[in-house]
Amino acid sequence: MSMPPPSLASLCLEWRQGLFSDLPWERDPANTLAAGEAGGYQVKATGYPHCAYLKPVRVCDEHNPRGANEKIVADLAQDLGFNVPPVLLHRRLNALLGEEIRCCVSLIMYPEQYEWGMIWDLSIFPPPVQHLIRESLSHYSKTFALDLLIGQTDRNNARNVILGVGSGQPRHTELLFLDHSYTLNYGNRWANNAWSNLEMVPIPPLFRESLDKTLVLEGADDIAQFSEETIQQIVARIPSDYMSDAHKATVATALVGRKNLIRDFVDRNL
Numbered sequence: 413m414s415m416p417p418p419s420l421a422s423l424c425l426e427w428r429q430g431l432f433s434d435l436p437w438e439r440d441p442a443n444t445l446a447a448g449e450a451g452g453y454q455v456k457a458t459g460y461p462h463c464a465y466l467k468p469v470r471v472c473d474e475h476n477p478r479g480a481n482e483k484i485v486a487d488l489a490q491d492l493g494f495n496v497p498p499v500l501l502h503r504r505l506n507a508l509l510g511e512e513i514r515c516c517v518s519l520i521m522y523p524e525q526y527e528w529g530m531i532w533d534l535s536i537f538p539p540p541v542q543h544l545i546r547e548s549l550s551h552y553s554k555t556f557a558l559d560l561l562i563g564q565t566d567r568n569n570a571r572n573v574i575l576g577v578g579s580g581q582p583r584h585t586e587l588l589f590l591d592h593s594y595t596l597n598y599g600n601r602w603a604n605n606a607w608s609n610l611e612m613v614p615i616p617p618l619f620r621e622s623l624d625k626t627l628v629l630e631g632a633d634d635i636a637q638f639s640e641e642t643i644q645q646i647v648a649r650i651p652s653d654y655m656s657d658a659h660k661a662t663v664a665t666a667l668v669g670r671k672n673l674i675r676d677f678v679d680r681n682l
């Protein structure tokens with residue numbers, strides 16, 4: 413697993429500690445990122461040295477709290493040392509009629525980035541490069557344990573993991589796991605204790621073949637040891653208009669319950 417350089421790590425911590433960003437985020441004219449299903453775009457704020465990706469633009473129904481899900485998962489990942497960019501909630505005051513106001517911003521950590529779909533077909537690379545790619549992916553096995561905890565359903569997606577490339581010399585690179593809209597209790601799927609049913613996270617075959625079971629189990633152990641109190645705090649501080657109180661109660665109960673089920677699930681299924 414590659415961690416961000418120290419300068420970025422302190423910024424990530426600042427975003428982890430915060431809940432809202434009140435910066436005047438505006439669409440970045442230099443935006444090159446194509447919007448996903450939720451609608452979103454690259455933003456910048458005058459005087460702030462970093463860009464972010466703002467989502468969603470599409471209005472979210474009560475059981476599809478995209479912004480809240482993104483923030484909860486990013487906070488968990490930050491505390492556990494998994495590779496997810498930090499997120500802050502952001503009320504989008506300039507939203508047009510019919511657009512979502514309860515948005516979030518996800519920090520764009522690196523000046524250059526590539527979607528992992530570009531490396532899925534290993535046959536286009538010579539054998540030594542194939543080995544290097546598999547080996548690099550295996551270092552992110554722990555993050556797979558996070559996907560199990562949150563019940564990620566959208567990881568078999570060519571755009572939902574990116575390679576961030578820094579500007580230093582030598583270039584710092586890091587895979588970043590994105591897009592946590594379809595996780596947690598989306599669609600109220602975890603109601604009536606249904607959260608206790610763990611399911612295998614769909615991932616591209618290349619990542620599946622590269623997973624290092626020992627590392628996934630280490631990730632599962634880190635998650636099992638994670639403080640229940642911190643889970644409660646991460647969920648409880650989300651405002652009720654972003655995620656209803658009933659939905660928050662389900663998410664907190666589910667995360668606390670699921671964290672102890674992952675090791676056994678990995679042991680039996682990987």
Ligand SMILES: Nc1ncnc2c1ncn2[C@@H]1O[C@H](COP(=O)(O)OP(=O)(O)OP(=O)(O)O)[C@@H](O)[C@H]1O
Pocket residue numbers: 445446447448449450451452465467468478497518519520521525527566571572574590591592593594
């Ligand atoms: N923090 C970030 N850093 C760099 N690029 C990002 C970041 N967040 C999003 N992006 C880019 O924007 C794209 C769309 O973001 P994301 O996948 O979160 O939204 P989406 O697919 O619209 O979500 P949904 O699943 O809710 O429809 C990503 O594939 C990625 O290229």
Ligand SMILES: [Mg+2]
Pocket residue numbers: 448449569571572591
């Ligand atoms: Mg996406």
